[in-house]
Amino acid sequence: MSNHPFHPTASAGNPAGNHLRRHRQQAGLSQLELALRANVSQRHLSCVETGRAKPSPGTLHALLSALGVPLEECNEVFLAAGYAPRYTASPLNAPAMAMVHEAIAHILQANNPAPAIVLDSMWYITAANTSAGRLLQMAGVQPRDDAPLNLLETLLRPEGLGDQLINADEIRATAWHRASREAAGNPELAQLLQDLPCPAALAIAPSPSPVVLTRLRSAHGELKFLSTFTTFGMPLDVTVASLRIEHLIPADTHTWHTMTLAYEQVTAKP
CATH class of the missing domain: 1.10.260.40 (lambda repressor-like DNA-binding domains)
Structure with a gap:
């Protein structure tokens, strides 16, 4: 012994x-x-x-x-470690979330005429500004009234937003890799990925651009956007920490002009 x-x-x-x-x-x-x-x-x-x-x-x-x-x-x-959970996960409609919703609404409105959407940890679009709604219409994507639109699903499934992208392989691969990293600590997201079609091309050659552009075909010609994200600093709630705002910033003059006209058409007084 x-x-x-x-x-x-x-x-x-x-x-x-x-x-x-x-x-x-x-x-x-x-x-x-x-x-x-x-x-x-x-x-x-x-x-x-x-x-x-x-x-x-x-x-x-x-x-x-x-x-x-x-x-x-x-x-x-x-x-x-034998301790109680330190962080709560408040429902989106909880009274304590009011200031979060106000901040999100301000950011979304300020982003017009550039599109902006709010994504939760499962990639569901929980809120969007006017310009994002117009962009989805131009892409032929019609969200259902009874269920939120899932960005991963509409990018990866046939007949969704992904089919309207000129660089669909690049965007689908980028979204898949990002979601795969997030799924490491999110079993529900991991299950969603298993149920979605895996992009045919996951190994994409590096782009000459410093960022990956979202290139959308539309009746107004090609629209180009670069994507940035806003998250809440110092979150103390699981729900708040999981929310992120994706800003689609027009990447050229034509796209800025098209989105500005689309926004003005919706907001013009009768």
């Missing part, structure tokens, strides 16, 4: 340590680098990862924040 004391490893009854080590390795950080970022000792971090020490809620929060772990996955780590 060995005289050495038994120390549990990260694979033996240490779910919190497993989570932390996995997130650290995915971030490409050494224990020393993470310890410095989180202001904890490397020795303590090592003991936490191997199960020789139980981290306090404050230490867990510091480590997870330094790793940039999504709030929903942070809750999983807190549960694994």
Whole structure:
């Protein structure tokens, strides 16, 4: 029999340590680098990862924040460590979300005549500005009244928005790769991806442009947009953290002119 004391490893009854080590390795950080970022000792971090020490809620929060772990996955780590979940997931219609909706409405309105949409963690469009509605009409995409439009589905399924894109292979591959990364911590999104057709071309040659443009064919000719995202800073709620606003900024004069006219036609007084 060995005289050495038994120390549990990260694979033996240490779910919190497993989570932390996995997130650290995915971030490409050494224990020393993470310890410095989180202001904890490397020795303590090592003991936490191997199960020789139980981290306090404050230490867990510091480590997870330094790793940039999504709030929903942070809750999983807190549960694994024997603590209550730290972050709530408020319904979109909760009274506490009123200021969030006001901020979103302001951003969407200010973005006109450039299209802007709000996406949740499942890629459903939960809100859109007037110009986004006009753009979807120009693309022949008609959202259903009884269900929100899912951006992934309309990009990847036949007869959706993807069919109207001149560079459909490029956009579909980009969307698929992004959703695949997000699905690592989102089982529902992972299931949605399994149910969707995988893009035929996932290996796309690098574009000479510094960004990937969305190139849409329409009755007004080719429309070009570059995409940017807005997220909420310092979110303390899973729902708020999952929301993002995608801005489709016209990439040339023709697209700006077309979207400006389309917006003015909708908002012109009778």
